Amino acid sequence: MAMDAGDIERLIKAALPDALITIEDLxxxxxxxxCHVVSAAFTGKNxxxxxxxxYKALQGRMxxxxxxxxxxxxTPE
Amino acid sequence: MLDDTLRQRIDQExxxxxxxxxxxxxPVFPQCGxxxxxxxxLSHLGVKFKGINVLEDPAIRDGxxxxxxxxxxxxxxxxxEFVGGCDIIREMFESGELTEMLNTHGVDARxxx
Numbered sequence: 001m002a003m004d005a006g007d008i009e010r011l012i013k014a015a016l017p018d019a020l021i022t023i024e025d026l027x028x029x030x031x032x033x034x035c036h037v038v039s040a041a042f043t044g045k046n047x048x049x050x051x052x053x054x055y056k057a058l059q060g061r062m063x064x065x066x067x068x069x070x071x072x073x074x075t076p077e
Numbered sequence: 078m079l080d081d082t083l084r085q086r087i088d089q090e091x092x093x094x095x096x097x098x099x100x101x102x103x104p105v106f107p108q109c110g111x112x113x114x115x116x117x118x119l120s121h122l123g124v125k126f127k128g129i130n131v132l133e134d135p136a137i138r139d140g141x142x143x144x145x146x147x148x149x150x151x152x153x154x155x156x157x158e159f160v161g162g163c164d165i166i167r168e169m170f171e172s173g174e175l176t177e178m179l180n181t182h183g184v185d186a187r188x189x190x
Contacts, residue, residue, distance in 0.1 A: 047165050048147075055148050063148035068111070071164050 002030035003066045008058070015057030016041050020076075032068040042075045079143040083136055087144050091154040095184050096126035099141050100151040104128040111163035112151040118170045119153075122186040124179060156182045 005023045012019055012035075019039040026032040035054075042050045050073035055062045062069060091097050096119070102108030104116050104126070119126050131138035131150055142148055145159040153160045155178065160166065169175035179186040 047168070048159065048161055051161075051165065052146055060148070063142065072168070 003061060004030065005033065008033065008035065008066070008069070011059065011061075012037060012054060012057045016053065026068075026070070031066070033066075034070040034072075036072045036074070038074045038076055040076055042073055047073065079140045083140040084144065087137070087141060088157075090127070090129060091157045094127040095156055095182070096124055096179075097129060097154045098126050098151055099129050099131055099137070099154075101130070101132050103130050108132060109150070111149070114163050115151045115153060115166050118166055118175070122170070122176060122179070124184060124186050155179065155184060 005025055008023055009021050012021055016037070016039045018041065019037050021038075022036040024034045026034055037054055041053065045053070051071050054071060054073065058066065058069075098104070098112075098115060098119065100107060100109070100112035100115065102112055104120075107113035107116050116128070129137065131141065138150070141150070141152055145152055147159065147162060149162050151163055151166075153162075153166055160178070161169070166175065169178065173188075176186045176188055
């Protein structure tokens with residue numbers, strides 16, 4: 001149960017092409033990440049909807065292959 | 078699979094308790110760091126809540142994810158409404174938004190400061 005940071009970024013980019021993504025491997029174990037996503041697609045959505053968009057981009061890997069992804073979403077300033 | 082019976086059970090839980098936390102472990106003994114964070118936040122705010130241990134109930138553990146279209150545990154519900162998981166609760170707690178939201182919904186919560 002681990003996932004490469006590059007794969008996470010690629011999946012999010014595929015769904016949200018304009019996204020600015022910062023990923024930090026919190027423990028260096030490929031299983032606990034903190035991820036910050038900025039995208040104009042989040043505009044007008046509440047936090048739950050924004051996170052759901054990212055989870056959707058990860059195509060079911062969240063909670064299975066990917067155990068821990070601390071997520072923060074924002075719209076561009 | 079979330080069938081009608083299970084959906085009704087979850088409706089019943091989140092409908093009959095003001096604040097419900099679906100978590101791994103119990104409020105006294107959380108068995109996952111993310112669940113522990115939310116328990117800590119709620120306790121800090123002096124919020125009374127019902128903890129539901131999904132580790133003891135595999136049907137709920139899977140069903141709740143479908144119920145809210147949310148892939149992870151913990152999940153917090155206030156007055157029947159899904160509020161978020163660990164990240165969102167932490168963010169709302171730090172900004173003071175959580176206390177405000179709880180009070181708006183008629184749930185007693187101490188100010189975070």
